[in-house]
Amino acid sequence: MNPYDEEKLTGGNVNEIIRNADTVRRPTGSWSTSIHALLQHLEQQNFAGAPRFLGVDEAGREILSFLPGEVPGNAYPELEPYMWSEETLTGLARLLRSYHDATEGFVPNSIHTEWQLPYADPAAHEVICHNDAALYNVVFQHGAPVALIDFDMAGPGPRLWDIAYSLYTSVPLAGFAPDYLTGSTVPYQADLHAADRQRRIQLFFEAYGLPVPEDLHDWLTRRLTAMCDTLKKEAEAGNPAFVQMVEEGHLAHYERELQFIADHYSEWTTA
Numbered sequence: 001m002n003p004y005d006e007e008k009l010t011g012g013n014v015n016e017i018i019r020n021a022d023t024v025r026r027p028t029g030s031w032s033t034s035i036h037a038l039l040q041h042l043e044q045q046n047f048a049g050a051p052r053f054l055g056v057d058e059a060g061r062e063i064l065s066f067l068p069g070e071v072p073g074n075a076y077p078e079l080e081p082y083m084w085s086e087e088t089l090t091g092l093a094r095l096l097r098s099y100h101d102a103t104e105g106f107v108p109n110s111i112h113t114e115w116q117l118p119y120a121d122p123a124a125h126e127v128i129c130h131n132d133a134a135l136y137n138v139v140f141q142h143g144a145p146v147a148l149i150d151f152d153m154a155g156p157g158p159r160l161w162d163i164a165y166s167l168y169t170s171v172p173l174a175g176f177a178p179d180y181l182t183g184s185t186v187p188y189q190a191d192l193h194a195a196d197r198q199r200r201i202q203l204f205f206e207a208y209g210l211p212v213p214e215d216l217h218d219w220l221t222r223r224l225t226a227m228c229d230t231l232k233k234e235a236e237a238g239n240p241a242f243v244q245m246v247e248e249g250h251l252a253h254y255e256r257e258l259q260f261i262a263d264h265y266s267e268w269t270t271a
Contacts (some may be wrong), residue, residue, distance in 0.1 A: 074136070173185065
């Protein structure tokens with residue numbers, strides 16, 4: 001492998017991601033064996049919406065197939081207008097449903113199974129959650145979402161755990177709202193955006209194939225709280241990537257978002 005043929009890909013707060021020809025090279029961790037087994041299982045299930053695991057290179061990096069297309073990455077949330085469309089929203093919901101269904105019954109081969117972010121209650125493990133199924137980790141082809149990438153944080157959990165974060169990032173349920181004509185964002189205003197959010201929540205669940213749960217607010221709160229807890233725990237443990245994210249304001253951002261959702265969730269529901 002010629003190192004001069006390598007291209008650093010944008011995106012990824014934690015890992016350096018390199019493209020070499022038709023492959024992607026990523027650092028491995030103690031959880032990687034489980035992720036590799038998951039990707040192999042998805043391939044066996046003929047799920048096309050994920051990269052293929054191809055092995056480990058001489059530098060100890062995992063080798064994944066490169067999926068061509070557009071990936072928002074760190075441009076999020078300032079996106080191409082079509083990435084905020086209803087077609088994208090419902091397409092992502094169907095993609096997530098297909099992924100979840102493909103993981104049902106998956107059991108890693110290794111007795112030393114490790115995940116970065118398993119859901120705390122084993123009794124609630126329904127599927128293998130992606131745990132970061134946001135627009136910035138979606139591959140678009142011909143204007144449609146076709147694949148998920150960055151499976152490092154995947155782990156067993158309930159479907160709604162994954163759905164909650166996808167909703168937060170793709171409806172979105174954040175302190176900003178997308179301008180559908182330009183793809184840029186503006187501050188949320190209830191009189192302009194609340195009804196649209198209520199409708200988009202409904203569209204997502206219809207496309208996924210589940211009713212909107214009555215306790216959706218609780219799922220959203222617990223999901224973002226877990227993200228804050230992970231950032232704090234890893235930073236306090238001295239993990240340099242998480243220390244950097246906290247210093248860059250990620251933790252403070254999500255703490256503000258939790259308060260924003262608490263203040264405005266009632267505007268997005270008929271309950």
